[in-house]
Amino acid sequence: xxxxxxxxxxxxxxxxxxxxxxxxxxxxxxxxxxxxxxxxxxxxxxxxxxxxxxxxxxxxxxxxxxxxxxxxxxxxxxxxxxxxxxxxxxxxxxxxxxxxxxxxxxxxxxxxxxxxxxxxxxxxxxxxxxxxxxxxxxxxxxxxxxxxxxxxxxxxxxxxxxxxxxxxxxxxxxxxxxxxxxxxxxxxxxxxxxxxxxxxxxxxxxxxxxxxxxxxxxxxxxxxxxxxxxxxxxxxxxxxxxxxxxxxxxxxxxxxxxxxxxxxxxxxxxxxxxxxxxxxxxxxxxxxxxxxxxxxxxxxxxxxxxxxxxxxxxxxxxxxxxxxxxxxxxxxxxxxxxxxxxxxxxxxxxxxxxxxxxxxxxxxxxxxxxxxxxxxxxxxxxxxxxxxxxxxxxxxxxxxxxxxxxxxxxxxxxxxxxxxxxxxxxxxxxxxxxxxxxxxxx
Numbered sequence: 001x002x003x004x005x006x007x008x009x010x011x012x013x014x015x016x017x018x019x020x021x022x023x024x025x026x027x028x029x030x031x032x033x034x035x036x037x038x039x040x041x042x043x044x045x046x047x048x049x050x051x052x053x054x055x056x057x058x059x060x061x062x063x064x065x066x067x068x069x070x071x072x073x074x075x076x077x078x079x080x081x082x083x084x085x086x087x088x089x090x091x092x093x094x095x096x097x098x099x100x101x102x103x104x105x106x107x108x109x110x111x112x113x114x115x116x117x118x119x120x121x122x123x124x125x126x127x128x129x130x131x132x133x134x135x136x137x138x139x140x141x142x143x144x145x146x147x148x149x150x151x152x153x154x155x156x157x158x159x160x161x162x163x164x165x166x167x168x169x170x171x172x173x174x175x176x177x178x179x180x181x182x183x184x185x186x187x188x189x190x191x192x193x194x195x196x197x198x199x200x201x202x203x204x205x206x207x208x209x210x211x212x213x214x215x216x217x218x219x220x221x222x223x224x225x226x227x228x229x230x231x232x233x234x235x236x237x238x239x240x241x242x243x244x245x246x247x248x249x250x251x252x253x254x255x256x257x258x259x260x261x262x263x264x265x266x267x268x269x270x271x272x273x274x275x276x277x278x279x280x281x282x283x284x285x286x287x288x289x290x291x292x293x294x295x296x297x298x299x300x301x302x303x304x305x306x307x308x309x310x311x312x313x314x315x316x317x318x319x320x321x322x323x324x325x326x327x328x329x330x331x332x333x334x335x336x337x338x339x340x341x342x343x344x345x346x347x348x349x350x351x352x353x354x355x356x357x358x359x360x361x362x363x364x365x366x367x368x369x370x371x372x373x374x375x376x377x378x379x380x381x382x383x384x385x386x387x388x389x390x391x392x393x394x395x396x397x398x399x400x401x402x403x404x405x406x407x408x409x410x411x412x413x414x415x416x417x418x419x420x421x422x423x424x425x426x427x428x429x430x431x432x433x434x435x436x437x438x439x440x441x442x
Contacts, residue, residue, distance in 0.1 A: 017153075017289060018153075018157065019150055019153050020145075020146050020150045020153045020154040020157055021157070023145060023146050023150070023207075024204060024207065025145045025203045025204060025207055025208070026142075026145040026146050026154060028199040028200075028202055028203055029142075029145055029196075029199055029200075029203075030157060030158075030161060031195070031199065032195045032196035032197075032198065032199030032200070033158065033161050033162075033196055033199075034161040034164065034165065035192050035195035035196065036096070036192045036193055036195055036196040037161055037162050037164075037165030037166075037169070038165040038168050038169045038172070038192060039103070039169070039188055039189035039190070039191065039192025039193065040165065040169065040189060040192070041165045041166050041168070041169025041170055041173070041277070041281075042169045042170070042172055042173040042176070042185045042186075042188055042189050043103055043106075043173075043185060043186055043189040044169070044170075044255055045169065045170040045173035045174065045185070045273070045274055045277060046173050046176075046177060046182050046185035046186060047064070047106070047120065047124075048061060048064075048255060048256075048259040049177060049182070049259070049270050049273065050110065050115070050120065050182055051064050051117070051120060052259060052263055054115075054116075054117050054120075055117055057383070058260055058263075058264065058379045058380075058382045058383040058387070059379050059380055059383050060117060060379075061256055061259055061260070061379050062256055062375050062376045062377075062378060062379015062380055062382075063121065063376065063379070064120055064121060064124050065124075065253070065255050065256045065371060065372070065375035065376070065379070066371070066372035066373075066375050066376040067121050067124040067125045067128060067372070068124035068125070068127055068128040068131075068371075069128055069131075069368055069370075069371035069372045069375065070125070070128055070372040071125065071128035071129040071131070071132040072128055072131055072132045072135065072364065072365065072368050072371075072372075073365065073370070073372055073373075074132070075129065075132040075133070076132045076133075076135055076136055076361050076364050076365045076368075077224055077227070077228075077358070077361050077362065077365060078132075078220065078224065078361075079132050079133040079134075079135065079136040079137060079361050079364075080136040080140075080224070080227060080357045080358040080359070080360060080361020080362070080364075081220050081223045081224050081227075081357065081358060081361075082133060082136075082137065082357070083136050083137040083139075083140045083141075083356075083357025083358075083360070083361065084140075084223065084354065084355070084356070084357035084358055085223075088137050088138075088140065088141040088144065089141070089200050089203060089205065089208075091133065091134075091137045092134065092137055092138060092141065092200055093197055093200045093201070095130050095131075095133055095134035095137070096134070096193050096196055096197050096200070097193070097197060098126075098130045099127060099130050099131075099134075099193055100190050100193035100194070100197070101190075102123055102126050102127050102130070103186050103187075103189040103190035103193070104186070104187070104190040105123060106119075106120070106123050106186045107183045107184075107185075107186030107187040107189075107190060108183075110181075110182050110183035110186060111181075111183035111187075131368070135361075135364040135368060136357055136358075136360050136361035136363075136364045137357070139344070139348075139360040139361075139363065139364060140348075140356045140357040140360045142154050142155060142158065142348075143209065143348055143353075143356065144208045144209050145208070145209070146209070147209045148348075148349060151345055151348055151349060152291070152341075152345045152349075155341055155344050155345045155348070156288050156289070156291040156341050156345075157288070159284070159287075159288035159291070159337050159340070159341050160285055160288035160289050162284070162288075163281045163282075163284030163285040163287075163288055163333065163337060164281065164285050165281070166277060166278065166280060166281025166284060166285075166333075167278045167281035167282050167285060168278070168281075169277075169281075170273075170274035170275070170276075170277035170278050170281070171274045171275060171278045172274075173185045173274055174270045174271040174272075174273060174274025174275070175271065175274070176188070177270050178269075178270055178271055223358065224358065226355065226358065227355055227357075227358025227359055227361070227362065228358075228362070230351070230355055230358075230359065231359055231362055234350075235408075235412040235415040235416065236346075236350055236415065236416055237347065237350060237351070237359065238408070239299070239405060239408055239409050239412070239416075240302075240343045240346065240347060240363075241362060241363075241366055242401065242404055242405045242408055243302070243306060243339075243343070243401060243402070243405045244343060244363065244366035244367055244370075245366050245370065245401065246397060246398055246400065246401020246402070246404070246405075247306065247309065247339065247398055247401060248366045248367045248368070248370040248371070248374070249366075249370035249371075249373055249374040250374050250377075250394040250397045250398050250401075251309065251310075251313055251336075251374075251394065251395075251398045252336070252367065252368075252370075252371070252374070253371060253374045253375050253378050253394075254277075254280065255371075255375070256374075256375045256378045256379055257316075257378060257391065258273070258276050258277050258280070258329075259273065260378070260379070260382050260387045261276070261316070261325065261387060261391075262276055264382070264386075264387045265319075265320060265325075265387050265388060266320070266321075266322050266325060268322060272322065275326070276322075276325065276326060276329060279326040279327075279329040279330050279333070280329040280330065280332060280333035280336075281333060282330055282333065283329065283330035283331055283332065283333030283334035283335075283337075284333035284334060284336060284337040285333075286334060287333070287334035287335070287337040287338050287341075288337050288341065291337070291338065291341050291342075298342075299346075299409060299416065301338070301342060302338075302339065302342040302343065302346075303402070303405070303406055303409075305335050305338035305339050305342065306335075306339055306398075306402050306405075307402060308331070308335040308338075309332065309335035309336055309339055309398070310395055310398045310399045310402055312328055312331045312332045312335060313332060313391070313394070313395040313398060314391075314392065314395040314396075315328045316328045316329065316332060316391060317388050317389075317390075317391035317392040317394075317395055318388065318392070320388075340367065343363065343367075344363065347359055347360065347363055348360065374394070377390075377394075378390055378391075378394065381393070
């Protein structure tokens, strides 16, 4: 009987955990992104290792990361305006095609032995420019695939694909670099974009949700200002952005932190470097699947997960053991996914449809666009005072950010209660509308 009871509970849990895959368009998106993300992580791993092999410099790695994310800092807010004005699927087909070309060029340069550091800098800037547009559009596109009622599940599943790829991609890249050569990793990434581009072409556009909402029109700068103004005067949104500023700038520089730890603290080769990144992905994947089953998040949960992130990040700074660092990265990955998924889904549920692209562009700016600052600081400071000392300082700054956000929430409790009530009403209305539509269709 206990075994039967566990089985009966497991079925509904699995159904709830993967409920968004019942939507045809999202299913295409999910599997296309899964393949593409594996390729992306292969390239991220190979690119970092290539820079260190060419230059042997922590500063050079920080510069590459800064260049790859600098366009996000400069242009992603305009990408949010585009997301609110133009069809998202067509934009994403364009951005993925440009990313494919970038990966293929890098592969050719490495294969022919002509690659130089400035080539990597230029191609990193190219990819960053593409991502400045792709990021906010892709963030705002998910709700059009599944609707509000399944948004938490869909975003958590997106995170699971990202982090499953973080496990597979770096590990495969490490083996590929050691056995076949570095150029193959870049060519495989170029090929992986074909899957997601094909998925976009195969979608049924008549099934996209939220198509009836008012599109952003008029002066681009005015529309951009509307998104910023809304975020500034809405405490429930500003709370998230305070946390994102600190954690995004000083905590989420893993593309710089992990290579530096591997090279200058643990002194390991490409295979173990790939395993370190995979360990972080493993923790992230477990957390993402748990959140997909949970189906809801709260500000309290966000603060707890952020506190865990800060504590584990400090542990990584202090560790000089490969095994201990690997275990800490598993925990760091889990806390990081809880942090990012909670903010992502909460924002998309809170904001009005017509502002979603612009608000999510601010999310993307603070989450990824702050990396040029944090990545450069990490690389530069790491080469001056040492990598462990740099990470300890950054963990302390993340702790300050947590304290500031918690203090802000404590002084705006009434506004947070109002936002929670409005969120519940909006979710109930969305579910009711979906049920009405289903009944009408029947």
